[in-house]
Amino acid sequence: MKMLHFAHALLPDGWADDVRIAVDERGWIGGVERGAAKAGCEAHDGIAVPGLPNLHSHAFQRGMAGLAERRGSGEDNFWGWRQVMYRFLARLDPDDVAAIAAQAYVEMVESGFTAVTEFHYLHHAPDGGRYADLAEMAVAIARAAAESGIGLTHLPVFYRFCGFGGGAPEPGQRRFVSEPDEFARIVAASRHALRDVADAVVGIAPHSIRAVTRDTLADVVADAGAAPIHIHIAEQRREVEECLAWSGRRSVDWLLDEVPVDGRWCLVHATHVSPGEVARIAASGAVAGLCPITEANLGDGIYPLPPFLAQGGRFGIGSDSNVRIDAAEELRLLEYGQRLRDETRNVTEAAQGRSTGRSLYDRALAGGTPATGRAVGALAPGRRCDIVLLDPDHPALVGRGGDHWLDGWIFAGDGRLVRSVWIGGRAVVTEGRHVARERVGRRFAATMRRLLAA
Numbered sequence: 001m002k003m004l005h006f007a008h009a010l011l012p013d014g015w016a017d018d019v020r021i022a023v024d025e026r027g028w029i030g031g032v033e034r035g036a037a038k039a040g041c042e043a044h045d046g047i048a049v050p051g052l053p054n055l056h057s058h059a060f061q062r063g064m065a066g067l068a069e070r071r072g073s074g075e076d077n078f079w080g081w082r083q084v085m086y087r088f089l090a091r092l093d094p095d096d097v098a099a100i101a102a103q104a105y106v107e108m109v110e111s112g113f114t115a116v117t118e119f120h121y122l123h124h125a126p127d128g129g130r131y132a133d134l135a136e137m138a139v140a141i142a143r144a145a146a147e148s149g150i151g152l153t154h155l156p157v158f159y160r161f162c163g164f165g166g167g168a169p170e171p172g173q174r175r176f177v178s179e180p181d182e183f184a185r186i187v188a189a190s191r192h193a194l195r196d197v198a199d200a201v202v203g204i205a206p207h208s209i210r211a212v213t214r215d216t217l218a219d220v221v222a223d224a225g226a227a228p229i230h231i232h233i234a235e236q237r238r239e240v241e242e243c244l245a246w247s248g249r250r251s252v253d254w255l256l257d258e259v260p261v262d263g264r265w266c267l268v269h270a271t272h273v274s275p276g277e278v279a280r281i282a283a284s285g286a287v288a289g290l291c292p293i294t295e296a297n298l299g300d301g302i303y304p305l306p307p308f309l310a311q312g313g314r315f316g317i318g319s320d321s322n323v324r325i326d327a328a329e330e331l332r333l334l335e336y337g338q339r340l341r342d343e344t345r346n347v348t349e350a351a352q353g354r355s356t357g358r359s360l361y362d363r364a365l366a367g368g369t370p371a372t373g374r375a376v377g378a379l380a381p382g383r384r385c386d387i388v389l390l391d392p393d394h395p396a397l398v399g400r401g402g403d404h405w406l407d408g409w410i411f412a413g414d415g416r417l418v419r420s421v422w423i424g425g426r427a428v429v430t431e432g433r434h435v436a437r438e439r440v441g442r443r444f445a446a447t448m449r450r451l452l453a454a
């Protein structure tokens with residue numbers, strides 16, 4: 001067993017000093033002791049917190065970050081951005097995806113994310129032809145995860161239709177589209193592809209209500225077992241309006257009426273929800289998958305967090321389009337969106353005198369963890385040893401303690417505040433740099449020069 005010792009650590013029951021964490025040979029936490037001596041340990045003078053799970057990523061979109069920031073003709077919105085995204089992904093081969101995903105994952109890890117949930121819909125060749133291995137693109141994601149060390153929950157996406165009620169897919173969607181029986185083979189092949197990625201989980205993701213019908217949705221959900229099920233929902237007002245016109249019901253109401261949604265589910269975005277839908281999501285046990293940076297970038301809207309939390313709702317955060325990758329910034333922007341809308345401060349934490357940073361972090365761990373289907377999210381025996389070490393001498397943290405460390409990181413910090421990261425007990429970031437950053441960065445640069453010159 002490896003022994004790590006930290007001057008300070010956030011444990012499930014609060015902050016503790018002189019914490020010794022035993023890591024077993026599989027990279028899981030075997031034991032946690034507070035007030036422990038450093039003897040026989042690898043000792044670190046810093047602030048150890050559980051690594052944050054990222055519950056929603058499309059890794060390849062890191063390669064188009066910043067390329068859709070020019071005013072389009074007429075109304076410029078999510079649907080115009082989607083056309084830019086379709087043009088970009090039409091060029092990517094499996095090696096390109098592996099190179100871009102590795103860069104995205106290295107950046108995630110350096111910012112404090114130790115697990116990622118990859119919502120993976122790029123299954124087929126550019127012309128829609130099938131790769132010999134249906135999981136060819138999942139292999140690319142697995143390679144990137146292994147190289148970065150990030151914990152992986154892989155969600156093959158079921159995408160069959162375009163528009164509510166089963167419209168024919170557009171040419172730009174041909175890399176995503178499968179019938180349910182082929183989708184089952186993609187899931188099986190993905191499990192095989194990920195067999196060597198430590199503790200990886202394979203779930204499923206019906207893309208959105210727009211991309212399925214009631215029958216095909218029921219079909220793929222029936223085979224999910226205990227694994228996570230994620231779906232994009234109610235991200236855009238237009239989507240909710242179209243769902244209403246088609247079915248007479250709002251998107252979340254339709255989903256909750258038609259399939260048994262429970263704690264396995266993550267409703268990604270769920271931005272445009274009625275008070276009744278907020279209550280129904282909270283009661284279902286599903287996690288709301290909030291992606292504040294991407295939702296801001298795409299002009300989606302702001303999630304109604306206060307009533308959701310008041311009814312016991314769970315949320316986690318995702319980096320989605322990866323236009324920027326920063327764990328603390330996602331939490332900051334989540335809170336700031338609420339403040340801007342409500343013209344008030346400290347919205348996430350309702351109890352007087354309690355820390356907003358701590359509340360954001362605790363909630364993102366508690367919601368993000370079930371959404372990954374993995375034993376992460378706490379420094380406790382039986383969990384994976386995923387640790388982020390904050391620099392106690394950083395200007396945003398120096399002289400502070402306890403929850404003020406999290407408030408300092410989230411509201412006043414920058415990207416240099418994460419000093420070290422362990423994932424599955426292995427040190428993947430030291431002195432603020434990922435151990436594979438140079439190699440991954442060189443390959444990403446070569447890939448992007450070629451793609452953008454074409």
Ligand SMILES: [Zn+2]
Pocket residue numbers: 056058119232268320321
């Ligand atoms: Zn998404």
